[in-house]
Amino acid sequence: MEFFDVLVRYEVALWNAVDRELGRQGMISLGLLHALRVVESYGGQARVQDLSCDIGITVGAASKLVDRLERDGLASRSSNPVNRRSSLIALTATGQQALASAMDVYSSAVARAVGGEDVEGLTGALQRLRARLGESGVGVAA
Amino acid sequence: MEFFDVLVRYEVALWNAVDRELGRQGMISLGLLHALRVVESYGGQARVQDLSCDIGITVGAASKLVDRLERDGLASRSSNPVNRRSSLIALTATGQQALASAMDVYSSAVARAVGGEDVEGLTGALQRLRARLGESGVGVAA
DNA sequence: AAAGATTGACTAATCAATCTTG
DNA sequence: CAAGATTGATTAGTCAATCTTT
Numbered sequence: 654m655e656f657f658d659v660l661v662r663y664e665v666a667l668w669n670a671v672d673r674e675l676g677r678q679g680m681i682s683l684g685l686l687h688a689l690r691v692v693e694s695y696g697g698q699a700r701v702q703d704l705s706c707d708i709g710i711t712v713g714a715a716s717k718l719v720d721r722l723e724r725d726g727l728a729s730r731s732s733n734p735v736n737r738r739s740s741l742i743a744l745t746a747t748g749q750q751a752l753a754s755a756m757d758v759y760s761s762a763v764a765r766a767v768g769g770e771d772v773e774g775l776t777g778a779l780q781r782l783r784a785r786l787g788e789s790g791v792g793v794a795a
Numbered sequence: 796m797e798f799f800d801v802l803v804r805y806e807v808a809l810w811n812a813v814d815r816e817l818g819r820q821g822m823i824s825l826g827l828l829h830a831l832r833v834v835e836s837y838g839g840q841a842r843v844q845d846l847s848c849d850i851g852i853t854v855g856a857a858s859k860l861v862d863r864l865e866r867d868g869l870a871s872r873s874s875n876p877v878n879r880r881s882s883l884i885a886l887t888a889t890g891q892q893a894l895a896s897a898m899d900v901y902s903s904a905v906a907r908a909v910g911g912e913d914v915e916g917l918t919g920a921l922q923r924l925r926a927r928l929g930e931s932g933v934g935v936a937a
Numbered sequence: 938a939a940a941g942a943t944t945g946a947c948t949a950a951t952c953a954a955t956c957t958t959g
Numbered sequence: 960c961a962a963g964a965t966t967g968a969t970t971a972g973t974c975a976a977t978c979t980t981t
Contacts, residue, residue, distance in 0.1 A: 656914045657809070657905050661829075663925045664806040665851035667799070670934030677936070684949085687803075701964060709807035714950055716965055721949090738958045738963045763799050766933045767924060772798045775920050782912055783805045791908045792812030794819065826971085843942060856972050858943055863971090880941045880980045 667766060674762040680755040685727070688718055689744060689752045692728055697743035700733075704742070727751060809908060816904040822897040827869070830860055831886060831894040834870055839885035842875075846884070869893060 672683035680686070691707045692699045705715035719742055722728035727748035730740040744752065814825035822828070833849045834841045847857035861884055864870035869890035872882040886894065 656909065656918045657813075659918050659921045659925070660806055661810065662849075662851070663921045663928075664802055666925060666928055668803065669851060670928060670931075671799075673934035677934075702962095707804075709804070709811060710949090711951065712964070713952075713966080716963095717949075720965090736959080736963085740964085762933050766928050766931045767798065768927050768931060770920075770924055770927060772924075775917065776798045776801050778912075778917050779801045779805045782909060782914075783801070783808060785910050785912060786805075786808055786812060786908050789812075789908045789910060791904050792815035792819075844940095852971090853973060854942070855944080855974075858941095859971075862943095878941080878981080882942085 667763075670766060671759060671762045675755060675758055678758045680758050681727075681751050683759075685722075685725075686752070686755045686759060688722065689727060689748055689755075692722075692742055692744055692748075693752060695742075697741065699742040700739045701742070702739070722748070809905075812908060813901060813904045817897060817900055820900050822900050823869075823893050825901075827864075827867075828894070828897045828901060830864065831869060831890055831897075834864075834884055834886055834890075835894060837884075839883065841884040842881045843884070844881070864890070 668683060675681065675683055675686065681689075687708060688704065691704055694707075695703055701712060701715045701719060704710075704718060705712045708715065708718075710718070719728065719730065722742075723730065726745055728742055728744050730742055733739050733741050810825060817823065817825055817828065823831075829850060830846065833846055836849075837845055843854060843857045843861060846852075846860060847854045850857065850860075852860070861870065861872065864884075865872065868887055870884055870886050872884055875881050875883050
């Protein structure tokens with residue numbers, strides 16, 4: 654139980670700190686950066702569902718998120734030739750630019766935040782826990 | 796960097812899973828539970844600032860959160876005799892009840908989610924990182 | 938003036954309903 | 960009908976401005 658509290662508090666604190674650091678240096682918000690990284694990870698073939706799943710928000714929220722990305726010129730939808738129900742989302746040149754410069758600030762902020770702490774073991778433990786969560790059935794309809 | 800991604804993804808996934816579990820069993824949301832626990836931790840003497848700090852939201856958001864708690868009959872403000880600028884927030888009987896029954900579901904959900912995994916070392920590591928974050932100056936005006 | 942809180946305008950989530958394509 | 964996405968109503972957050980008390 655204690656574990657959950659500590660995890661949540663640290664995650665929130667780290668997120669907010671990195672987000673403020675991005676803002677102070679004139680970059681996009683961490684929320685947007687997070688989204689752009691997911692889009693990039695699909696190599697210009699991301700679907701709304703992919704964002705929803707990888708970011709951990711609902712499909713509706715992901716759809717509106719893509720609206721904002723398009724409105725801000727960071728990404729664009731194009732029709733999927735294989736399946737006309739969905740569209741494919743790719744970064745624009747502006748989006749790639751914004752991603753790259755924000756990543757510099759992000760990387761150095763995270764590095765500074767964790768300091769010399771050995772974080773590899775921690776990362777592995779969190780990955781195991783994530784796999785465990787899937788198997789646990791918590792939050793899934795009986 | 797990888798660390799940050801893994802941390803955020805796990806935290807979001809765990810939060811959502813526990814929140815769904817609470818909902819499925821007719822309990823208050825995890826966000827509300829989180830707030831009630833903070834209020835309780837101050838023993839009926841919580842200020843808006845305390846919620847803001849402990850939850851990691853702005854003071855404005857915390858003020859509105861307390862509005863909702865009052866509206867739903869879970870907590871109430873009373874005037875602080877020592878300092879009339881602030882008021883003191885305490886759980887109502889209904890709030891204590893809601894907290895207690897939600898905590899049962901919450902505890903068993905978290906326990907089930909982490910399974911047999913040894914989480915003590917992990918908790919300690921996260922606490923060290925949190926202290927480290929404060930010292931790092933990330934997200935603080937130069 | 939600073940500390941504590943509140944409010945208003947705006948931005949992002951949620952869920953449920955809906956529309957389109959397979 | 961199922962899969963994929965969008966939309967509308969509601970709920971929570973952010974920031975900046977304001978009000979009261981110290």
